Amino acid sequence: MNVSLKRIQAIFIKDYKEFSRNYAVSIMILFPIAFALLYRSEAGDQAAIYAFIMNFSLAMLTSFVQACLIAEEKERNTLRSLMMTPASMLDVLIGKSALVFLISAAVLAFTTYLFGYETSNVMLLAAALGISILLYTAIGTICGLYSKTLLEASLSVFPVLIIFTAGPFALAFEEQYPFLEVLRYLPSSQLSELLVAMEVGAAAGELARPLVIISVWAVVLTIISFILYKKRLMDQ
Amino acid sequence: MNIREMNVNGQKIIPSLELSMEKGKVLGIQTNVQRKKILLAQFAERGDAYLSFAEQGEYTRLTVEELLRFMKSVSGHDKPVHSMLQLFQLGDYHKVKIADLPSSKKIYLSLLRVYYAQQPIIILEEPYFQLEEPDQLAFKRLLEELSEEKQILILTANLEDALISCDAIYRLDEAGLHLLDITDAEDEAENAHETGEAEFKIQKIPTKKNDKTILFNPPEIDYIESINSSAMVHVAGETYTCALTLAELEDKLQHYGFFRCHRSYIVNLQKVRELITWTKNSYSLRLTTGKDSVVPLSRTKLAELKELLNI
Numbered sequence: 001m002n003v004s005l006k007r008i009q010a011i012f013i014k015d016y017k018e019f020s021r022n023y024a025v026s027i028m029i030l031f032p033i034a035f036a037l038l039y040r041s042e043a044g045d046q047a048a049i050y051a052f053i054m055n056f057s058l059a060m061l062t063s064f065v066q067a068c069l070i071a072e073e074k075e076r077n078t079l080r081s082l083m084m085t086p087a088s089m090l091d092v093l094i095g096k097s098a099l100v101f102l103i104s105a106a107v108l109a110f111t112t113y114l115f116g117y118e119t120s121n122v123m124l125l126a127a128a129l130g131i132s133i134l135l136y137t138a139i140g141t142i143c144g145l146y147s148k149t150l151l152e153a154s155l156s157v158f159p160v161l162i163i164f165t166a167g168p169f170a171l172a173f174e175e176q177y178p179f180l181e182v183l184r185y186l187p188s189s190q191l192s193e194l195l196v197a198m199e200v201g202a203a204a205g206e207l208a209r210p211l212v213i214i215s216v217w218a219v220v221l222t223i224i225s226f227i228l229y230k231k232r233l234m235d236q
Numbered sequence: 237m238n239i240r241e242m243n244v245n246g247q248k249i250i251p252s253l254e255l256s257m258e259k260g261k262v263l264g265i266q267t268n269v270q271r272k273k274i275l276l277a278q279f280a281e282r283g284d285a286y287l288s289f290a291e292q293g294e295y296t297r298l299t300v301e302e303l304l305r306f307m308k309s310v311s312g313h314d315k316p317v318h319s320m321l322q323l324f325q326l327g328d329y330h331k332v333k334i335a336d337l338p339s340s341k342k343i344y345l346s347l348l349r350v351y352y353a354q355q356p357i358i359i360l361e362e363p364y365f366q367l368e369e370p371d372q373l374a375f376k377r378l379l380e381e382l383s384e385e386k387q388i389l390i391l392t393a394n395l396e397d398a399l400i401s402c403d404a405i406y407r408l409d410e411a412g413l414h415l416l417d418i419t420d421a422e423d424e425a426e427n428a429h430e431t432g433e434a435e436f437k438i439q440k441i442p443t444k445k446n447d448k449t450i451l452f453n454p455p456e457i458d459y460i461e462s463i464n465s466s467a468m469v470h471v472a473g474e475t476y477t478c479a480l481t482l483a484e485l486e487d488k489l490q491h492y493g494f495f496r497c498h499r500s501y502i503v504n505l506q507k508v509r510e511l512i513t514w515t516k517n518s519y520s521l522r523l524t525t526g527k528d529s530v531v532p533l534s535r536t537k538l539a540e541l542k543e544l545l546n547i
Contacts, residue, residue, distance in 0.1 A: 010305075011306075018298065021297040077289065081289075082310070085307075
């Protein structure tokens with residue numbers, strides 16, 4: 001499968017224009033910012049609240065936008081036409097993912113700034129968020145592939161939102177229901193753990209573990225999304 | 237181009253066919269919706285054909301110019317966008333968002349995707365169906381130009397649409413492809429004038445559809461009906477008007493196994509499947525062509541028919 005930078009760029013620009021003019025989707029960038037403003041003055045458990053905002057934004061923005069971009073293309077039969085041009089499936093996927101990655105990264109950075117979160121290790125935070133964006137982009141791709149229309153796509157993101165964002169909170173009931181232990185391994189719980197550990201100033205080994213788990217999630221989901229993407233497009 | 241045999245519920249829908257295509261000639265196939273879908277599915281498996289589907293959508297939030305620029309970079313087409321805008325006669329619309337275009341222009345625009353196709357074969361499904369006349373003409377012109385370097389095939393359920401731009405039209409049914417014999421009305425008139433005096437025994441039935449004269453071989457015809465004293469020729473579900481009267485047609489066709497079964501009907505006896513008796517005095521003939529093609533049979537003609545068929 002050949003990949004061309006020129007075509008990826010064309011798809012990137014096209015999707016950027018579509019995204020910025022589709023207010024139903026682009027309004028999503030306001031949610032993280034609104035949350036940051038809402039919670040910024042709260043004292044105390046800063047890392048946990050910041051982690052919640054990040055987890056929420058990743059599901060609501062990254063996955064949602066990616067799912068909508070793919071589903072809309074399917075809904076209008078433009079993907080089928082695109083497949084008959086020299087543009088490969090990979091061109092389309094990379095172009096869209098790159099756009100979603102950039103938008104998410106910019107919004108998350110701005111949200112962090114507004115929230116006033118400060119950390120001793122910026123590089124580690126950036127790496128954790130970067131990998132998380134990749135991970136949620138892959139989830140968005142999978143949601144988009146399983147929905148036929150824009151409406152279906154926006155609904156399909158809600159299970160993701162509930163499981164991944166609410167997961168860390170369900171851990172409060174862990175003593176009553178021991179099986180909830182598995183939720184600890186969700187990437188969102190791990191991100192939350194990592195941020196808390198960073199605030200406490202934990203040792204390097206303790207910081208590495210959540211990062212590794214998030215990376216494993218990212219790699220596995222990216223591979224699944226690629227395979228599904230290829231398979232589902234062949235079926236059309 | 238090969239087309240595989242296709243059976244649905246044990247009934248042969250399409251026999252295996254060989255279709256020869258060439259550059260500079262736009263081919264048309266007129267058939268029903270079911271066969272059209274089967275053909276499209278078969279063509280979709282080919283790597284060397286670009287398919288333009290009737291339900292093609294568009295990136296409605298882009299402007300016309302942005303879309304053309306996108307198509308250009310994605311397909312690797314070399315002509316600059318502004319000259320394409322001129323070629324497509326979309327100069328006035330270049331800053332308009334696709335969502336705001338009139339619906340005919342929107343469809344015209346998504347048809348233009350074929351212009352950016354790299355494949356040597358281009359297959360269009362119902363290109364003219366929803367276009368307004370100026371857009372039909374503009375697209376017809378573009379297709380003619382495009383056919384210089386590509387092989388173009390139009391699939392349609394409607395013969396009138398195929399007549400717009402096809403150089404050769406085939407009718408596809410369970411028996412295979414039948415080339416329709418078509419000449420322009422003006423050519424026909426000239427020919428008639430030149431050879432006016434010569435005595436010809438014409439064996440074809442001339443019919444008209446949209447200014448075109450279509451000649452049918454008598455065996456192709458299912459039945460002829462007289463509506464408001466003009467003859468309507470029924471061929472495979474489509475109707476065509478014929479300038480001749482029923483009496484003239486009867487005279488012409490009786491050697492081909494046609495039978496005047498009713499004051500206003502002539503039927504091709506080769507295509508009669510069933511003689512239906514409704515009541516003692518009311519009869520109908522069911523044809524092999526389809527469930528709903530039933531021709532009335534008058535009581536007075538029944539005896540004559542029975543004699544003809546030896547029953």
